Amino acid sequence: MGVMDSKVPSGPLAEKWTKHKNEIDLVNPANKRNIDVIVVGTGLAGGSAAATLAELGYNVKTFCYQDSPRRAHSIAAQGGINAAKNYQGDGDSVYRLFYDTVKGGDYRSREANVYRLAEVSTNIIDQCVAQGVPFAREYGGLLDNRSFGGVLVSRTFYAKGQTGQQLLLGAYSAMNRQIQRGKIKSYTRHEMLDLVLVDGKARGIIARDLVSGEIERHSAHAVVLATGGYGNLFFLSTYCMGANVMAAWKAHKRGAFFANPCFTQIHPTCIPVSGDHQSKLTLMSESLRNDGRIWVPKRLEDAEAIREGRLKPTQLSEEERDYYLERRYPAFGNLVPRDVASRAAKERCDAGFGVNKTGEAVYLDFDSAIMRYGREKALTSGMKDPDDATVRKMGEEVVEAKYGNLFQMYEKIVDQNPYKTPMMIYPAVHYTMGGLWVDYNLMTTVPGCYAAGEANFSDHGANRLGASALMQGLADGYFVLPYTIGDYLSDDIRTGPISIESAEFDAAEKNVRDRIQKLMSANGANSVDYYHKKLGKIMWNKCGMARNARELKEAIKEIAELRKDFWDNVKIPGSADAKNQELEKAGRVADFMELGELFAMDALHRNESCGGHFREEYQTKEGEALRDDENFKYVAAWEYKGDPSKAELHKEDLEYENIKVKTRSYK
Amino acid sequence: MKIYLKIWRQKDADTRGAMVDYTLDGVEADMSFLEMLDVLNEKLVSKGEEPVEFDHDCREGICGTCSLMINGRPHGPESLITVCQLHMRSFNDGDTIVIEPWRAKAFPVIKDLIVDRTSFDRIQQAGGYISVNTSGNPVDANAIPIEKEMADKSFNAAACIGCGACVAACKNASAMLFTSAKVSQFALLPQGRVEAAERVQNMVRQMDLEGFGNCTNTGACEIECPKGISLENIARMNREYLSATVKG
Ligand SMILES: Cc1cc2nc3c(=O)[nH]c(=O)nc-3n(C[C@H](O)[C@H](O)[C@H](O)COP(=O)(O)OP(=O)(O)OC[C@H]3O[C@@H](n4cnc5c(N)ncnc54)[C@H](O)[C@@H]3O)c2cc1C
Ligand code: SF4
Ligand code: FES
Numbered sequence: 001m002g003v004m005d006s007k008v009p010s011g012p013l014a015e016k017w018t019k020h021k022n023e024i025d026l027v028n029p030a031n032k033r034n035i036d037v038i039v040v041g042t043g044l045a046g047g048s049a050a051a052t053l054a055e056l057g058y059n060v061k062t063f064c065y066q067d068s069p070r071r072a073h074s075i076a077a078q079g080g081i082n083a084a085k086n087y088q089g090d091g092d093s094v095y096r097l098f099y100d101t102v103k104g105g106d107y108r109s110r111e112a113n114v115y116r117l118a119e120v121s122t123n124i125i126d127q128c129v130a131q132g133v134p135f136a137r138e139y140g141g142l143l144d145n146r147s148f149g150g151v152l153v154s155r156t157f158y159a160k161g162q163t164g165q166q167l168l169l170g171a172y173s174a175m176n177r178q179i180q181r182g183k184i185k186s187y188t189r190h191e192m193l194d195l196v197l198v199d200g201k202a203r204g205i206i207a208r209d210l211v212s213g214e215i216e217r218h219s220a221h222a223v224v225l226a227t228g229g230y231g232n233l234f235f236l237s238t239y240c241m242g243a244n245v246m247a248a249w250k251a252h253k254r255g256a257f258f259a260n261p262c263f264t265q266i267h268p269t270c271i272p273v274s275g276d277h278q279s280k281l282t283l284m285s286e287s288l289r290n291d292g293r294i295w296v297p298k299r300l301e302d303a304e305a306i307r308e309g310r311l312k313p314t315q316l317s318e319e320e321r322d323y324y325l326e327r328r329y330p331a332f333g334n335l336v337p338r339d340v341a342s343r344a345a346k347e348r349c350d351a352g353f354g355v356n357k358t359g360e361a362v363y364l365d366f367d368s369a370i371m372r373y374g375r376e377k378a379l380t381s382g383m384k385d386p387d388d389a390t391v392r393k394m395g396e397e398v399v400e401a402k403y404g405n406l407f408q409m410y411e412k413i414v415d416q417n418p419y420k421t422p423m424m425i426y427p428a429v430h431y432t433m434g435g436l437w438v439d440y441n442l443m444t445t446v447p448g449c450y451a452a453g454e455a456n457f458s459d460h461g462a463n464r465l466g467a468s469a470l471m472q473g474l475a476d477g478y479f480v481l482p483y484t485i486g487d488y489l490s491d492d493i494r495t496g497p498i499s500i501e502s503a504e505f506d507a508a509e510k511n512v513r514d515r516i517q518k519l520m521s522a523n524g525a526n527s528v529d530y531y532h533k534k535l536g537k538i539m540w541n542k543c544g545m546a547r548n549a550r551e552l553k554e555a556i557k558e559i560a561e562l563r564k565d566f567w568d569n570v571k572i573p574g575s576a577d578a579k580n581q582e583l584e585k586a587g588r589v590a591d592f593m594e595l596g597e598l599f600a601m602d603a604l605h606r607n608e609s610c611g612g613h614f615r616e617e618y619q620t621k622e623g624e625a626l627r628d629d630e631n632f633k634y635v636a637a638w639e640y641k642g643d644p645s646k647a648e649l650h651k652e653d654l655e656y657e658n659i660k661v662k663t664r665s666y667k
Numbered sequence: 668m669k670i671y672l673k674i675w676r677q678k679d680a681d682t683r684g685a686m687v688d689y690t691l692d693g694v695e696a697d698m699s700f701l702e703m704l705d706v707l708n709e710k711l712v713s714k715g716e717e718p719v720e721f722d723h724d725c726r727e728g729i730c731g732t733c734s735l736m737i738n739g740r741p742h743g744p745e746s747l748i749t750v751c752q753l754h755m756r757s758f759n760d761g762d763t764i765v766i767e768p769w770r771a772k773a774f775p776v777i778k779d780l781i782v783d784r785t786s787f788d789r790i791q792q793a794g795g796y797i798s799v800n801t802s803g804n805p806v807d808a809n810a811i812p813i814e815k816e817m818a819d820k821s822f823n824a825a826a827c828i829g830c831g832a833c834v835a836a837c838k839n840a841s842a843m844l845f846t847s848a849k850v851s852q853f854a855l856l857p858q859g860r861v862e863a864a865e866r867v868q869n870m871v872r873q874m875d876l877e878g879f880g881n882c883t884n885t886g887a888c889e890i891e892c893p894k895g896i897s898l899e900n901i902a903r904m905n906r907e908y909l910s911a912t913v914k915g
Contacts, residue, residue, distance in 0.1 A: 076730065
């Protein structure tokens with residue numbers, strides 16, 4: 001089962017997508033009315049796909065586990081969305097966005113997909129503005145831009161620190177229009193628990209109504225999974241509490257290959273861990289690195305004094321600070337890509353220069369930005385010799401206008417004023433570049449099962465540059481999937497409705513019920529969170545920011561043992577026929593336990609360092625990641641064989657016809 | 668810290684609920700309010716009792732899912748934040764904290780502290796959008812310049828997270844602040860003007876159908892709104908509504 005054919009169209013890179021669109025089969029509008037599509041997930045990818053599919057004429061059913069589609073985790077994205085508009089006239093182009101993205105991904109993404117992404121990026125902005133998304137504007141009324149890590153142009157569109165929210169509300173409003181027209185039926189507080197295959201094709205799902213506990217069958221001609229990323233596997237992460245791998249993992253067990261599971265992004269600017277009770281980590285948008293400077297003390301004794309509270313960071317002079325990113329990477333400075341910035345922070349903290357109690361934090365300092373902006377503001381307001389206090393006040397106002405809500409968020413959590421004392425930050429798990437393997441049409445290895453947004457693997461390689469996940473989610477949903485799915489569905493115009501009364505639906509439902517039964521009857525002593533935290537610790541310590549063969553082998557063993565213990569000793573109170581949050585969590589954690597093992601296997605087999613995957617055995621003398629293009633320039637796609645430990649590896653070789661694969665340098 | 672909790676427990680929509688007392692020891696100032704509840708739940712589960720169910724997801728103040736009435740105030744004692752951003756340092760050792768769900772006819776209780784807010788979705792579906800096709804929009808984004816001040820105002824209205832605190836805070840359980848924020852976002856943009864009259868009429872009609880109460884300008888909504896959505900929006904919606912009905 002499952003042949004990996006990437007279906008990348010032939011011809012010159014810049015013409016592939018247009019050519020492909022011209023050649024794929026279409027479904028006649030009258031026939032679309034006879035075709036049903038299920039979209040699981042209503043984030044940017046699922047919401048935009050559902051709205052567009054419905055608008056094209058398909059009957060769409062959407063599912064999400066939250067109480068409203070508008071609350072999908074895309075809502076939390078802060079920084080912005082990229083597009084090659086070149087509104088700033090700083091030399092941006094489709095090719096440059098494409099190039100930056102492939103390079104940023106450490107040459108482990110699929111060239112044709114990334115080019116298409118860059119190509120449609122400009123349409124996304126047009127679309128969102130037409131929908132009323134209130135992007136930031138300049139005084140002339142035109143759209144404003146800023147820049148993000150890993151690039152030297154300003155191509156990021158934003159809406160204060162709430163870009164994800166505004167984009168998601170745009171997609172949600174497009175959905176609402178179709179719900180009103182009767183073309184989308186939205187199932188909220190519903191969780192997909194299995195994928196149903198009929199004659200080898202995806203033809204429906206089994207879902208649980210999270211309020212009544214009822215198990216439901218839903219059929220369709222195709223199923224789109226837009227269920228987000230799986231970083232919650234680490235327990236502590238920047239993801240929302242409900243983020244899970246369930247839908248993707250169930251598809252994997254039904255034949256969809258899982259690609260590059262170990263490619264996980266660790267984001268450099270998060271609020272550090274404060275204690276054992278902590279449930280999640282909060283991101284401080286990377287856009288802060290446009291103005292914030294990152295440093296630790298130069299001298300070990302100063303770092304120690306700071307940790308013990310004897311010294312304040314503001315007491316150290318410029319010369320006593322080590323702006324290590326500016327020192328190591330003069331060309332990009334504080335704006336190096338996330339993997340580089342994260343590793344550099346870990347390196348300094350491991351060497352003893354960390355600045356919080358646990359020694360796992362570095363400073364993100366706005367002092368120079370405040371003074372710089374203040375002086376500029378004073379000059380433009382006609383002041384000749386303003387004193388420092390006035391300059392500072394004016395500067396603080398400028399910084400507040402740019403990042404105010406992020407500063408407020410930081411203060412609420414840490415109880416320190418970031419205008420007066422530098423923020424403390426540390427890397428945290430943030431995004432998963434791996435996911436279901438898809439071809440150029442976004443179809444998985446299960447015919448009729450598609451994956452979009454963070455749930456698929458194709459566009460980001462081993463590391464994702466900032467502001468590109470929102471771009472990919474919306475590109476997939478608005479502009480790619482609605483066309484490519486027609487190619488498959490054109491064979492289904494005579495199929496008629498898919499019955500839910502079939503042996504396949506019976507079997508899938510039984511499978512789901514048995515598993516719930518098994519979870520409820522394990523009458524042990526430990527809560528679900530107990531297991532989730534244990535799994536998270538193994539993952540962070542042994543499969544986290546740095547990995548080595550010995551620890552990965554240990555992790556594989558420990559996860560398998562933990563999984564066994566979970567099924568014997570977990571305790572879930574309440575009943576399966578009612579609202580039961582412990583049961584919901586248990587189902588998700590059970591899948592994380594299986595994925596965790598595959599994750600570690602993937603990291604172990606990849607004997608190189610690239611992007612978010614840093615193997616200690618493979619690094620340069622300067623401590624930079626050492627790629628092995630000769631042996632690992634491929635996508636690792638795993639086929640399920642009854643147990644994660646038996647998964648079979650398939651390889652999709654990555655061809656770069658248009659880009660010269662080089663060592664990634666940001667010096 | 669030692670904290671005394673009085674929490675609303677209700678099995679489902681059809682069962683009567685009641686306040687139940689819990690005592691929690693070892694609460695730390697750095698914990699968020701929801702982490703404090705996590706700790707309580709962990710204890711309950713280990714005793715084989717059902718944990719207290721409450722809605723939450725992002726835990727960073729943006730998804731609008733969390734919804735707790737704390738000592739009679741939506742999202743608790745601090746202003747301009749959601750309950751997931753509230754920390755235990757806002758309380759003292761020995762405090763008694765009363766936790767209830769949002770109370771409003773249009774928000775029926777599902778279980779414990781969880782309510783059904785799908786009425787908000789239906790208000791949006793009645794017209795909270797711009798009728799533009801999603802497939803291939805031809806107009807370049809910068810072909811629609813928007814005055815910065817208007818764009819910022821629209822953004823401020825669009826910042827509503829749909830949490831429902833405004834309804835919970837209102838003695839009439841009115842949804843005016845929420846609905847007016849949605850109406851305003853589009854009314855302030857050139858793209859949204861064309862169907863503005865129809866939009867405001869449809870959304871207000873749906874709001875009334877859902878069983879939300881009337882607005883008597885008490886202003887509690889604005890005080891309790893975590894996103895600082897301003898009463899100005901209600902005034903704007905009233906103007907829009909009036910002129911739409913006059914035009915008829
Ligand atoms: C704090 C934060 C900040 C970020 N900032 C940026 C940024 O500035 N720029 C950028 O480009 N990217 C950013 N990202 C990344 C980006 O937000 C995400 O990658 C992207 O939004 C994912 O979108 P999605 O549509 O794929 O999935 P999501 O938005 O995660 O949606 C998943 C959907 O699937 C549903 N679902 C999941 N499992 C099931 C199931 N079993 N059954 C039913 N429904 C299910 C959920 O209910 C939800 O509707 C950020 C991420 C985080 C966490
Ligand atoms: S107006 Fe404020 S209180 Fe009301 S739903 Fe929106 S954010 Fe919540
Ligand atoms: S949990 Fe998202 S706003 Fe509180």
